[in-house]
Amino acid sequence: MEEEIILVHDGVVYAASYTDLGDEILVLLPDGTQRTTILRGLTPESAAMTHLRGYVSSLNVGLK
Structure with missing residues (x-):
């Protein structure tokens, strides 16, 4: 099932x-790129949020 996260x-x-x-997730980022993560006990939402934060950080807007 597909879910959405917002930052x-x-x-x-x-x-x-x-x-x-x-046991893994597939994340579709705003620019259309995809990332996968093996969960190893993480919740799918927290693992996906890590990818989204990394994406935002890569835009040079910086996360505090």
Whole structure:
């Protein structure tokens, strides 16, 4: 099932969708790139949020 996570940073809303594949997730970032993570006990939402934060950070807007 596909879920969505949202991160608001400096008033800008960033959203990514992710699919829980059991022991891993597939994350679709706002620019269309995909990332996967083996969960190893992480919740799918927290693992997906890590990817979204990394994406936002790569835009040079910086996360505090």
